[in-house]
Amino acid sequence: MSEHFLDVRDLKIHFPTDDGLVRSVDGLSFKLERGRTLGIVGESGSGKSVTSLGILGLHKGGRARISGEIWLDGEELVSASPEHVRRLRGKKMSMIFQDPLSAMHPYFTVGAQIIEAYRIHNKVTKKVARKHAVDLLGRVGIPQPERRVDSYPHEFSGGMRQRAMIAMALSCDPELLIADEPTTALDVTVQAQILDLMRDLQRDFNAALIIITHDLGVVAELSDDILVMYGGKAIEYGSAEDIFERPEHPYTWGLLGSMPRLDREPTERLLPIKGSPPSLINVPAGCAFHPRCAFEGRTGGKANTEVPDLVETEGGHLVRCHLPREERRAIWATEIKPNLESA
Amino acid sequence: MTEPLLSVQGLEKHFPVTKGLLQRQVGAVKAVDGVSFDVRKGETLGLVGESGCGKTTTGRLITRLIEPTGGKVIFEGHDITHMSQGKIRPLRRDMQMIFQDPYSSLNPRHTVGAIVGAPFKIQGVHTEQGVKKAVQDILALVGLNPEHYNRYPHEFSGGQRQRIGIARTLALKPKLIIADEPVSALDVSIQAQVVNLLEDLQNELDLTYLVIAHDLSVVRHISDRVAVMYLGKIVELADRKGLYESPMHPYTNALLSAVPIPDPKGKAGRERIRLQGDVPSPLNPPPACRFHTRCWKAQEICKTEEPPLLQLAPGHQVACHFPENAPALAEPEVAAQT
Amino acid sequence: MKKRTLAVVASGAALALALSACGGGDSTEPSGTAAPAASASAAGATGFNAGLENVVNPSDKKGGVLKMAVTEDWDSVDPGDTYYGMSWNLLRIYARPLVTYNPAPGAKGRELVPDLAESLGVSSDGSKTWTYKLRAGLKYEDGTPITSKDVKYAVLRQLDKTTFVNGPTYFNDWLDLPKDFESVYKTPDVNTDQAIETPDDQTIVFHLNKAYAGFDNFAALPATVPIPQAKDTGIKYRDHVLASGPYKFDKVEPGKQYTLIRNDQWDPATDPIRKALPDSYEITLGVQGDDLDNRIISGDLHVDIAGSGVQPAAIATVQQDPELNARADNPISARTWYVSILNDNPPLDNIECRKAVIYGADRVGLQTAMGGPLAGDIATSLMPPGIGGWKKIETFPLGTGDEAKAKEALTACGQPNGFETTMTFRSDRPREQAVAESMQQALAKVGIKLTLKGFPTSEYFTAYAGKPAYTKANGIGLATNGWGADWNDGFGFLSQIIDSRTIREAGNYNLSVKDPAVDALVDQAFAELDTAKRDAIWGQADAKVMEGAYVLPTVYSKGLLLRGKGVTNQFITGAFDMYDYLALGVE
């Protein structure tokens, strides 16, 4: 049992392949309450998208090996029957995908796809469902929804498609909404519109929202809490303020240093992380980040031998790092932060 | 001011639209519609805009990957707009392109040595040893392990592949590099590596860049001057500081304001401009000022008269009837109406 | 080579080759070793080759459906427009010529017997005039009586070779036609009595422009099948042939099928030779060759009309399966495969060089190339055995090649080191290619170097081997060739291929025999009234051709035929070297 609305405990999702076992998610835990927004940040292969599909139970029945617990509103989903999870899917929890053009079926009208989503979980006539679809399209800001309900996805612009996608995800008033890179495929002005829309909708629906993205700007715009993933594990978790103002993990520092920012004076050089994200088949021993870590030498040789634990540093701010807390803070204050803000 | 390395004058690309039994031309997609700018030796010009604004088409027109329907492209004093493929070939070496997708632009069946080495053979480095040495030097230059000479593209990560692409480009010793979304397919941490690499190479090899991108932050970071495109036209062209700190065109302003800021504290304090709707179709662009359908400042004149691209401050050109942040004397009309 | 069996013509098709599983056509001849000769005792003959000399499964039982099939359609069912042996054999079930062949096994089948006529022809005027008298009570299927005028019309009608292109031209060449006669259609009013007279409805008199003692052979041609002028619809008559025989057409679907049912107007009393046993005939056209064999083996079909033998696939089956072997016949047919030795280009204009070619050839190898002993016996001359006047000619050895004699001949020819020449063959016929290759190998041993050139069958005689302008210009020395008889006498077999005066601009089958002595013998044979003497002259001509070394015979062709299951009265007729279709019945 869990008293939290969403409580993920030690979730592991592994895929056996010909080349070896891919540990896409490897012991992930986090909690989320209704009305709150969690941002999950990471690079490609960090396991963030696999996690979201795992919560929805979309890996069930496939080749994936899943262990751990996912508690949603008092129900455990990992051990639940696929049929039960299917009934929750689209109703209690739903998802918004990255590329609305490929995520919507090209042969069915937008309306038909929303109607279908609604009628899976609600015994209503087509007419009622259609009315509902029109309402939803209007609600997500699509002009002339009565007319556009019969349009095909390709007849929509990118922004409209993402609005329709959101309308589809909202069709059964989900309590948990997962948005996987919801704005990555969109132009910046449209992205701003969609982010606004999602913020408004979340307030109205009081759903729990998980937003998965690689874009720190998007996370900062929406999230209450942020989970930074690396190599299938959470490496830092905290409030948005924790992550942006007092980040304690070298990887988070690297992410911040890698981004050119409009809100500050342009730095002379970006401060990238060396190397590339790890292969999930051969995750480096010890701390998965250590081959790319600039401070690996300061861990007293533990970096490549021991997997660090996710430890609370203060007030719900968790970090998975061998560096002592004081040293992390000192490095942030003296070596990282000044460089990010240098003129 | 130095002689521009590349000068683009009134460049146009119209794709015909036909209809009916006889395939009469009923219109044209004006993908690029009268674009003019110079790129000076040693500088980086950023070309930004949303999808469909014509920035990528502009890049391809300059490199003659597609044929322009109007205007001129002058490179190093040669008018290459309609130069034959034979004549243009030597100039092509001086003007190279880096593409967005590092996966598809490398031949999977060739080793890195072969990919990067091909240009050397063209240039007359004949000995096997000589080519290998030259390739390894370049691999080191772009931050790849020279020992990986014999590996195939699939053995590299995305960022490394983009480095291979850059190495291949550099092997021809170009003067101008046109980079079309060079980092948008890469992870954040890798983006920064490649951006830094491009900057380092510019300093070391005295390169000139035309960077085409949609990411305003990256463009700001890398560019000396920036041109903003909207529906086939340049709406604003200025140096970096001028454009990002005092944008004159409402569209530029809206773009900048739309970029999410990675600062949870700042989000409450920022003044936001939210544009309505999407970019109109380039098949039927709005008349006169193309931005007027989404512009909160638009007036009647914007629907009837196309604003010319005028220099309103030193090095700062803008095409707007009601520019913001403009020096008052430059446009008395505007003051009267505000 | 004339249109004698269907299969030969069919093989000319490029596509048919691919479809009917390798060379459908001239696969008359089986390959491999000789089958065990399980020949039969006289009474109740069964077993291998039982049908050659005996009536197999004799019966007088009437009724049943006789199912026949053929891989392709033949030229026409119109008796005036057909030149296929199988068609001449078959058409006698619905049509009656003046004279026909005796329905009897073996050589007896070559005997002529009167059909419409009361007796064989009566000649006068030194064999230039021939008179026939029709039997009484003859009727067509519609009940109208058959008159000698109808026979006359039928013969005259088919002289129009632009309309009826297929049939033979013997009547065109031999009838004493008036100069202003063009055709029955173009010049209907010209009096033709000088060629054919019909003094009354029963009598018909033929007047020839030169003597021919064997005219009964002409009278046996399908051209003498009567056609009433009122019913003649030109080329379309083939769709509505008016029956004079015991069967009439019920369904005519060219290219697909024919069915024939009993003609109730046919009176057995007027017809001593036809038993008319089955109630009907079903003839299916365009049956795939291998499938056809399978259906005959299984009993779904009774007769392969083509009569040229089973497909290569079935040959193996027949050889291995004793039960099938006992149903097979391997008759020799009136066809010879040979190589023409062209004497236009030096050094082959020298007889010694031609002899060198014959001496050098591997005769056994050539037989193997043609498909082995089942496919044919090694030939000693052009004329096959079974034709009157045939003698085994031993001018040349029949072994695997006589190098010493070949060298001797070469020296005599003034080419002691050999020479080079070109050999043509029909490229779509694998066996001819094998023949050419055998020649190339064998002759190489004596220093004669052959260059091989293959051409498609369809153009072989019209544009290449049969066109003297071509062979002279391109130095062609040897050419594969083959010939089947129109009927089984020396005239029917030899006249078209040894008479130098028949050589035309193109389309020749006589490629190499240009010898005044031979021509003189031909003329002598035409004039000789006595059959035995005539046959002897043809035999001399045959020997003369070999003396001149104008041809290198390879094999006398044999076919491997299967007797149908449940079919009565099966035997090979010497007239057509296939089963006699007049006699067949169904159990």
Place this chain on the structure above:
Amino acid sequence: MVTYIIRRLIGALLMLAVVSMVTFSIFFVVPRLAGVTATDFANRYVGRAATQETVVAVANKLGLNDPVVVQYARWIKGIFVGAEYDYGAGVEHCPAPCFGYSFVTKNPVWPDLVDRMPVTLSLAAGASIIWLLAGVAVGVLSALKRGSIFDRTAMVIALSGVSLPPFFTGLIALSLFSYGLRITAPGGAYTPLTENPAEWAYSLILPWLTLAFLNAAAYARLTRAGMLETMGEDYIRTARAKGLRESTVITKHGLRAALTPIVTIFGLDVGILLGGAILTENVFSLPGLGKYATQAISTQDLPKIMGFTMLAAFFIVMANLIVDLLYAVVDPRVRLT
């Protein structure tokens, strides 16, 4: 849409005109250029004993002595206004569309083609339905059970089906089922549908299966590949995320998209097949268009070859048009302009 169809129809006509010219050239012009004379041509259509005069007369009668352009024009004229033919005892008018008279059998070509069409139609219809259903079913199951024993077996069989020509499978099937087990009709046993539907089906079942085997194999592979690709699409994930049952995901969302290319290929295949299943018809001795074409080619019967080619081209062109129209109906993204 209407202008699209009109434009396509005009294009189809032009296409047919080009096909006719090319075919005509191959059989009439190219041999001429290679030195074959009108009399050489005529030689193919006369008896072997024909004299030179006869050959010349036949060449004249068949019009082979006319300039090729005149011959072509006459042929085209025949299609639109009909033609006359002297059959000896009189002159017959062949009404439009007259594709000429056979040089060999002297029958007008068009009625022959019409006569052969039902056989080919029957063969094509039955075989195509069988192979479509079987191929798609096997393909879908294979894709869903990818890597299973079923999948591997099916794909091995499919590979053999694609590689084995019908004259091989057909002959094997005939000797096994018709002559061995005697459960199917022997070759050449065609009965028209209008005469006896049961006999019709019985006579065609083996050709259907043979032809279907060849194509079902290809379709199974296509369907499997299409299905695997489709089931990996984002919209399938979306459909699952909505909470749809897996069966609905497969049939409604998966198959719908995976079948679109199959349907278009199917249309084209049937179009080609309507022009005659040459191998199958020959193996089973079915008197259809393919068999007709074989006969025509083997006897070098030019008018038949021309007529057949035009009919086959017509079917293919029309199938193309129908497929394109169908595509626009099936896939809303396709606009016909």
